[in-house]
Each structure stands twice: as C-alpha cells, then as structure tokens.
Amino acid sequence: MFHINQYFDGKVVSIAFQTATLPASVGVMAVGEFEFGTTQKETMSVISGALTVRLPGAGDWVTYNAGDHFIVAANETFDVQVSTETAYLCTYE
Numbered sequence: 001m002f003h004i005n006q007y008f009d010g011k012v013v014s015i016a017f018q019t020a021t022l023p024a025s026v027g028v029m030a031v032g033e034f035e036f037g038t039t040q041k042e043t044m045s046v047i048s049g050a051l052t053v054r055l056p057g058a059g060d061w062v063t064y065n066a067g068d069h070f071i072v073a074a075n076e077t078f079d080v081q082v083s084t085e086t087a088y089l090c091t092y093e
Contacts, residue, residue, distance in 0.1 A: 008034055014090075022091045029082045037077045041093040045069040049086025054079040 003016040005025070012034060014027030029051070044051075045068070052063045056076040064070055072078050 008032065019091065022093060024089060024091045026089050027087070029080070029086045029088070031082050031085065034080045034082070035077055036072075036080065038072050038074055040074050042072045042090050043069055043093075044072070044088055044090045047087040047089055049082070049084045051086055051088070052081040052083070 005014045005016065005027075006012070007014075011030040011032050012027065014025040016023065016025045018024070026047075029049075044064075046064050046066050048066050050063055050065045052061050053070060054061050055070065055072060055078050061079075061081065062070075
C-alpha cells in the first residue's frame with residue numbers, strides 16, 4: 001500500500017511504495033532550501049527539474065538535472081536547494 005509523507009509545511013511531498021527489489025518513494029519538491037537526514041542508504045534520481053545538493057563531507061554544491069542521480073549513506077544529513085519545482089525517485093537500501 002502507498003504511504004504519503006509531507007515535509008517542510010507541504011513543500012516536499014512523497015509517496016512511499018515497494019518496488020520489485022527495494023523500498024522507494026517518488027515525490028516533488030517546491031522551490032526552497034531543505035536539510036534531509038537518512039536512516040538508510042539512499043539513491044536519489046532526479047526525474048524532472050534540478051536539485052542542487054551539498055553531500056555529507058563536501059564543501060561544494062553540485063547540481064543534478066533530470067536523468068542524474070546521487071547517493072547518500074545511511075545516518076547522514078544533506079542540504080538541497082531547489083530553484084524550480086522538481087520531481088524525484090528515491091530508493092532505500
């Protein structure tokens with residue numbers, strides 16, 4: 001069954017589901033800046049739009065566009081800047 005999550009006063013909305021192999025969520029982010037924490041390894045793929053991300057231990061921001069992905073280890077935090085509404089798919093390991 002699906003589980004809907006809302007974060008940051010509704011500026012980030014995701015729908016959790018189970019793929020054939022891994023748990024996942026698909027969602028959208030409104031324009032803004034957000035800090036996320038992980039409890040599992042996450043692979044985040046940008047579906048449309050773009051995410052500018054500062055990964056744990058990195059000083060530089062990197063922009064990921066539609067078709068790109070990045071990985072964040074478990075028990076980390078990372079920062080995201082969104083300049084246009086963006087859709088993503090995230091898988092959890």
